[in-house]
Amino acid sequence: MAVMEAEAKGFPDLVIKEVPHPLGSASAEQAFQYGGNIAEAIAKSLTEPSSTTESKSHEKEFEPITFDMKMDNPLEFFDRVNEYFYNQKWSDGLPFIPPVPERVKEMLEHTSHSPYESLGEFPPAWANTTVEKVAVNAVMAGCRPNYFPVVLTAVQALLDKRFNLYAIQATTNPVTPLIVVNGPIAKELKMNSKANVFGQGNMANLTIGRAIRLCMLNIGGALPGEMDRATQGQPGKISFCIAENEEDNPWNAHHIEQGFSANESTVSVFGVAGTHNILEQTSTTAQNLLIMIAGSMTPLGINNMTIGGEVLLVFSPEHAKLIEKCGFSKKDVQKFLYDNARVPISQFPEETRKQLLFKRREKWFSNVPEYYSVPVVDYLEDIKILVAGGAGAHTTFMPSFGAASRTVTKLIE
Template sequence: MAKLEKAGIPTVLIDFEDQIHMVKEWALAEGVPKIRFLHGGRVVPGPEDVDDWIEPMLEALTKPLTDEEKESGRWEPSRDRVLFEGTLDEAQEFYQQTKDIPRPVYAPMAVYTDGLPIIVPTEERVRAMLTGTSHQPDELITYQADITGILTGQRKKGEVVRFQPSTWRTATVEQVAINAVMAGCKPEYLPVVLAIAESGCGTSTTVFSSQWVCVSGPIAKEIGMNAGCGMLNPGNPANAAIGRAYQLMAINLGGAITGVNRMSSIGSPFNMGGCCFAEYSDGLPPGWKGLNEEFRFKKDESVVMAMITEGGIEGAQFSPGGYRAFQKSGHGGIARRLDVKGTPGPHNWLEYLLPGLWANRTGPRTFIMVHEMAQHLYEYGFKSKEAVYEWIWEKSLTPVKDYRNYSWPDLTTDGWMGIERTSGKRWKELPDDYPVPVAGNMPSENRIIISGGDEELCLEISGGPIGSNPVYSVDAWR
């Protein structure tokens, strides 16, 4: 649309009325700030909705662009290095200022923070933070390796990172350090925060979107991250500050504003203060790779996985002692369901989760499991994570006639006119009994992370990592 507008050809964008702020943001990013916009209805029946905007749409498409509408150019955010000068109390008040966001929020939202008090980023504090990296303060954040992602597309090493959701924004090492100070980070955390910045700090929209950060490799122990009991709970300084830095960068470097361009209807508790934890590499079964090795890094290299998961989060927590009774002696409800009553383990406990994994949502899954449960899968016969991914993917095969009853495929199949990957045929041409995978296009889209304490628990998160290379080197930013 932007290309047509710049060529002088009128276009019109149809979206919901409460999305107008997001449309304006997109138009600014694409250099067509005066694009024509019509409102669609969320609840009005389709035929009536079309009747409301069909004539205005035809008029908008046939009426020549005005001189004002032909104006182009992108809006650039202020590059002022110093935002405020005054006392610490005055600075805290400055950073806590809010702005009223009309429909659909109808409430004030913080301009520079996540709504909570921050550490004021004074010159001295930022200078101290920058001792955590060898990179220069005025250096732009660039990709440290070739990468392919859903939000980023294909990017080459050395290319400048454009922050989400306002994709015209760039940032320097110093600007990242400022947000790290605000979040409460220590200088030794900065390489991790810089690696997160390389992801662009995406936020997604509409769905139950949660942003997660998982650190893999030696740096997790070096900076004292929690990979054990309660790793998602408050209390660990590194986990908390690094997770918060993601959200502050999304706000200050990406321009993410709830109700303007961050339109998740409910939001997610994992975004409130950020969500960051470490992989428990010592708990990996023999032959199972850590996240760093899964993405072709070495075992002694440190990486960050930046995840945006777009669905729900479900915890498979078993009754006290129930899981161990199932594995040790084949007793309890789990054993009865899987028809192994009286048979000692190891058993494949993933079988117990299968009925609910894709009950309401298609797509890959990220499993965060404690080391004991991973060990049982290994003893059962899964000698690698890849073997688990393959098993999950094969178990997800579903006849097309049932696949049609999910909500998301109406969108992901291009209205059933797209090409189904495993057959090479159009979706509409497939017979009802043709099996299609519900767990992503390929087994490797699923993910297993070993973390947490000693109790029997596995989190299943709808959605996998973003793209084929969602992992960023921490060592490159030391």
């Protein structure tokens, strides 16, 4: 990855030195030794001339191929394009729509931006992200042209520094962006916000989410096992896009909470590490339900327990209405969960507390008694709340990448 990123930044001959892995579990003595060794190697590289280049070029070679869009057999054209793109690692592994110029042009007709306008550099390859490149990937994903403003805005949200896409693209963590659409455009595009909202069956949800992933692959360069270093990954890395169920939401929708009006349409991006279903069918009070939810938010091994950051709860309408009926606002829910979604320090293994937690959430672990409890987030506002889904007593909990990434919401033009 270091070699590829150096090339992308214009330094193909950069000398690269490696620190041994893993570092997180190293003792103080081991870390000191690692530091001494790497400092010595760096000094040597900077001061001693070398006749050989220590980095290896990762530049990809390929032979151009000509496709005839007017050939007699359209299926052959489709198959050849798909096969060629797949061999060049320009796809997500699924069949895609060939991005012929006519289809890309149709996509670009749904934005006032110039095709050559730059949205910024797309990490970790740091490629120039033009509107046209986003349109090409939207065509490949199967998006209808009127979906393009959502895709374009989602890419702009990803590139916002607060979201820290670089860290999300290149980590060993399975984190992936969840795209959430609010406002009138969700209904215009017939997006799913209700039953099976995270699942199959809706063209807009799935193709918009897939377009984002293709941009992350083809513009950002995050190919699995290369720049994308995810240890195991997750299914959300194929497509992960929903609309919030504003119709059945007893509280203000997410975009209204962010200062937008009900008549405005927005895209939000959340960096989430996975989904955990919380089933609770017996509760008749908000307190009982929220205690069950709080207990589901505190497994020791999630990123948030060790490095903080935001978490996301997606309440079903049934759960949300019960809570609101009992007089709880969103802020009340955040406060209750902040106070109750906690783990006593005594439950953390001693080695973990010494090696990791003192370094990353020091204020919760340093010089406090063992009966002291650590909250899943540092601030109650870091508990993000949405309402989506259909009938049923379920809530989905989504831990995040941690403190390195923050939720971003953008207005759709």
